[in-house]
Amino acid sequence: MRPPVVPVACRDVPSAVATAPPRPTHVEPVDFNKLADEIGARVVRVPGCPAAEAAVTGATLRAQHVRPGDLFAALPGVRVHGADFAEQALAAGAHAVLTDADGILRAGLTEHPAVREGRVALLEHEDPRGVLGKASALIYGDPSSKLKILGVTGTSGKTTTSYLLESALSAAGWTTGQIGTVETRIAGERLDSAFTTPEAPDLQALLAVMVEHDVRTVAMEVSSHALAMGRVSGSRFAVGAFSNLSQDHLDFHRDMEDYFQAKALLFDGRAEREVVCVDGEWGRRLVKSGTVTVSTESADADWTATGVTAYPTGEQTFTAHGPDGLEMPVRLRLPGPFNVANALLAIGALHAAGVPLEAIEQGLAEVDVPGRMERVALGQDFTAVVDYSHKPGAVSAVLDAARAQVDGDVIVVLGCGGDRDTAKRPLMGEAAATRSELLIVTDDNPRSEDPADIRAAMLAGAQEVPAGERGEVIEIGDRRAAIIAAVERAQPGDIVVVAGKGHETGQEVAGVVHPFSDREELAAALRHRLGRNEETQDRRGRDATAGA
Structure with missing residues (x-):
C-alpha cells in the first residue's frame, strides 16, 4: 500500500513557503x-x-x-x-x-x-x-537515479511542454510525476507549487516520495534560477529540453548572456539526451553532436511540422516529421504557433525517452493547461481567455494567436509585476498596444512597488507606438474593474485576453496576498453581462406583449 502524500503545514513563514514539502516515509x-x-x-x-x-x-x-x-x-x-x-x-x-x-x-x-x-x-x-x-x-537515496526525468527549460513554454510530456507519459501507461509552476503531481495527486523548481532539499525529498509511490517518469520545469542556484544539482535527467529565450528575469541575471548561460547548465552533461528548439539563435548555440533538434521554421531539424491548420475553437492540427521518415498526426487543444513549437519539443523529448508514437499522439490530444490560453465560455458571443503571459515575447505570441482565432477586435487586460525586471515593462506595453484594438493597462502583482509607477512604465511603452499603429490604450488600476470594462466593451466576434496572472489565485499588494483569480473574475464579469442581457430581453418581451 502506498503511503499518503502529506504536506506538513507550518506557521509564521512567507506565503511562498507556507506549507512544507512532502518527505518520504523512510530514509x-x-x-x-x-x-x-x-x-x-x-x-x-x-x-x-x-x-x-x-x-x-x-x-x-x-x-x-x-x-x-x-x-x-x-x-x-x-x-x-x-x-x-x-x-x-x-x-x-x-x-x-x-x-x-x-x-x-x-x-x-x-x-x-x-x-x-x-x-x-x-x-x-x-x-x-x-x-x-x-x-x-x-541523504534521500539518490532518487533521480531511480526515475526517468524529462526536464524543460526556456523563457516561455516550460509549463505547457511539461503538461504535454506528462500526458503522453501517462498515455504510455507509466505512473508519472510532474513538477512545475502551476502544480506538483505525484501519481495523480495534486500539490500546490511554491516555486517553478523547488529548492534542492525539497526537490530531492519530493523525488524520493515519487519513488515511494511507484512513479516511473517525471515531467519537470527547470527554471534559470534553479540552475544558477544549484537547486537541481544532484539530479540526473533522462532528457533535457530547451524551448526558447527572450527577455525576462533581468532583475536576477546580469544580462541576456548571463540568463542564457544559466539555461545552458541543463546541457552540461547532466542529461543523457538533449532536445533543443532551434528556431532562435540561443537554441542554435546549444546544439552539439547528438543533440535532437526541433523547428517550426527549418526543414533541416530532426523534428519539423507541416500542414498546420488552426480552427476557430482554438484547436489546431499538423503532421510531425521525425528522424528516419517518422510521421505522426498531431491534434492540439492549444492555439497559436508557439504551441506547435511546444508540441514539437515535447515530441522530440518523448521520442528520445522511448515513448511510443501512439502514446505521444494520444497524450498530446488530451491536454488543457491551466491559465495558458484557457477559455472561459459561458455562452457569450465573443471569445474570452486567461493567459499567464508576463514577458514581452510571450505577450506578442499570445496576442498574435488571439488575432488568428477571431475576425473581430482583440481586447487585452495587462499589467506587470512589481519587484521584477523593470526593463520589460515598456516592452510589454508596446507589444500589447501594437497587437490590440484596446489595451487596458492595469495592476498585476505590484508587491512592494507603487502600482501607478508600474502602470506608467507600461503606458510609456505603449505610447511610443505611433498613433496609427496602435489601438486605444486606457488605464484602469483596479484589476477587477479592468476585467469588467474589457467584457463590457466586447462585441460579437471579438476576443478578450486577460493576461499576466494565468492560474494564480492571489494578488500581492504591499506584502499582502489577496485572493484574486483572473478566471473567476472573468467568469463573474461574463455572468453579470449575460444576466443583464437576459433581463433586458425579458423586459422587451413583456413590453411587446403589453403593446399588443
Whole structure:
C-alpha cells in the first residue's frame, strides 16, 4: 500500500513557503562523516569536546521546516544569512549544520551547547549552496537515479511542454510525476507549487516520495534560477529540453548572456539526451553532436511540422516529421504557433525517452493547461481567455494567436509585476498596444512597488507606438474593474485576453496576498453581462406583449 502524500503545514513563514514539502516515509540514516566526504566539506572539530556521532535523516534550508535528525543548510543570502536561524533549527532537532566559515562565526556555532556536547555536527564548505543538491540527493537515496526525468527549460513554454510530456507519459501507461509552476503531481495527486523548481532539499525529498509511490517518469520545469542556484544539482535527467529565450528575469541575471548561460547548465552533461528548439539563435548555440533538434521554421531539424491548420475553437492540427521518415498526426487543444513549437519539443523529448508514437499522439490530444490560453465560455458571443503571459515575447505570441482565432477586435487586460525586471515593462506595453484594438493597462502583482509607477512604465511603452499603429490604450488600476470594462466593451466576434496572472489565485499588494483569480473574475464579469442581457430581453418581451 502506498503511503499518503502529506504536506506538513507550518506557521509564521512567507506565503511562498507556507506549507512544507512532502518527505518520504523512510530514509536510511547517513553518517555525517560520509556526507562530508562526498561533498568535500570540512568537519569542524571543537577542541576538548567529544566528536559528534549524529546521523542525518533529512535536509532543509528553512529552520521552520526542520525535523529531528535533519541537516540544516545555513546558506549565505543577499539580505540575511541562514546561520541567523541556526538556533531555531537546532532547537527543532537538527543533527548537523552545513554552512560557510562566516555562518559558523556569526552564529557562534562552535560555542553552542549541542555542538560542544557532540549532539550536532558542523560541516563547513566555502559554497554550501553549490553542494547542497548533492548532499540532499545522498541523504534521500539518490532518487533521480531511480526515475526517468524529462526536464524543460526556456523563457516561455516550460509549463505547457511539461503538461504535454506528462500526458503522453501517462498515455504510455507509466505512473508519472510532474513538477512545475502551476502544480506538483505525484501519481495523480495534486500539490500546490511554491516555486517553478523547488529548492534542492525539497526537490530531492519530493523525488524520493515519487519513488515511494511507484512513479516511473517525471515531467519537470527547470527554471534559470534553479540552475544558477544549484537547486537541481544532484539530479540526473533522462532528457533535457530547451524551448526558447527572450527577455525576462533581468532583475536576477546580469544580462541576456548571463540568463542564457544559466539555461545552458541543463546541457552540461547532466542529461543523457538533449532536445533543443532551434528556431532562435540561443537554441542554435546549444546544439552539439547528438543533440535532437526541433523547428517550426527549418526543414533541416530532426523534428519539423507541416500542414498546420488552426480552427476557430482554438484547436489546431499538423503532421510531425521525425528522424528516419517518422510521421505522426498531431491534434492540439492549444492555439497559436508557439504551441506547435511546444508540441514539437515535447515530441522530440518523448521520442528520445522511448515513448511510443501512439502514446505521444494520444497524450498530446488530451491536454488543457491551466491559465495558458484557457477559455472561459459561458455562452457569450465573443471569445474570452486567461493567459499567464508576463514577458514581452510571450505577450506578442499570445496576442498574435488571439488575432488568428477571431475576425473581430482583440481586447487585452495587462499589467506587470512589481519587484521584477523593470526593463520589460515598456516592452510589454508596446507589444500589447501594437497587437490590440484596446489595451487596458492595469495592476498585476505590484508587491512592494507603487502600482501607478508600474502602470506608467507600461503606458510609456505603449505610447511610443505611433498613433496609427496602435489601438486605444486606457488605464484602469483596479484589476477587477479592468476585467469588467474589457467584457463590457466586447462585441460579437471579438476576443478578450486577460493576461499576466494565468492560474494564480492571489494578488500581492504591499506584502499582502489577496485572493484574486483572473478566471473567476472573468467568469463573474461574463455572468453579470449575460444576466443583464437576459433581463433586458425579458423586459422587451413583456413590453411587446403589453403593446399588443
